[in-house]
Amino acid sequence: MGRPRKFNARIAERICDRIAEGDTLRRICKDQEFPARRTVQRWLRSEPDFAYQYALARACALDDVCDEILETIKDESKELGRAKAICDQSWKHLAVVWPSKYGEHGAGGMAELLPLLEAPRTGDDAKDVTAERPVIIEQDPLYPSYVAWGRGLAEAKEEC
Numbered sequence: 247m248g249r250p251r252k253f254n255a256r257i258a259e260r261i262c263d264r265i266a267e268g269d270t271l272r273r274i275c276k277d278q279e280f281p282a283r284r285t286v287q288r289w290l291r292s293e294p295d296f297a298y299q300y301a302l303a304r305a306c307a308l309d310d311v312c313d314e315i316l317e318t319i320k321d322e323s324k325e326l327g328r329a330k331a332i333c334d335q336s337w338k339h340l341a342v343v344w345p346s347k348y349g350e351h352g353a354g355g356m357a358e359l360l361p362l363l364e365a366p367r368t369g370d371d372a373k374d375v376t377a378e379r380p381v382i383i384e385q386d387p388l389y390p391s392y393v394a395w396g397r398g399l400a401e402a403k404e405e406c
Contacts, residue, residue, distance in 0.1 A: 250281045253289050258296045261286060265303035268310055308344055311336055 250257055257280065264274050275283040290297045315333045318324065340348035 249278060249285070251285055253293055257281065258289065258299070262299045262303040265300065266306040268307045308340060311340055312348070
């Protein structure tokens with residue numbers, strides 16, 4: 247039996263589970279029971295529900311990296327210089343792949359409250375009617391106001 251090519255919800259769910267656990271798509275697709283990477287990428291473009299679940303799985307994996315950083319910081323058995331280098335490198339990676347949450351100018355804690363993805367818009371408030379994919383929150387025209395509001399909350403907490 248060859249690699250699956252037609253969309254299969256069960257396989258898609260297993261892919262998302264492995265992504266959420268921190269596995270890479272490249273590693274997952276080396277396994278012959280899973281489709282090739284190009285097939286998964288095609289599924290992401292053609293299956294909006296799968297694209298949404300995949301994005302959530304990626305977000306879970308990034309949150310796990312953040313947890314690993316916190317565990318490394320609290321682990322007293324590690325040599326301090328090495329632990330700091332590991333944390334700095336991981337944090338830089340997080341800031342690049344999810345700047346609104348982990349970047350230097352993130353939403354000041356507000357990102358935790360914002361949804362990762364918005365539902366696709368239709369009608370008068372539509373931003374991109376050509377794609378049936380979810381819209382990333384950074385593309386929202388109100389995103390700067392979310393960030394400013396989040397910074398205002400952080401400043402208010404500091405004053406207390």
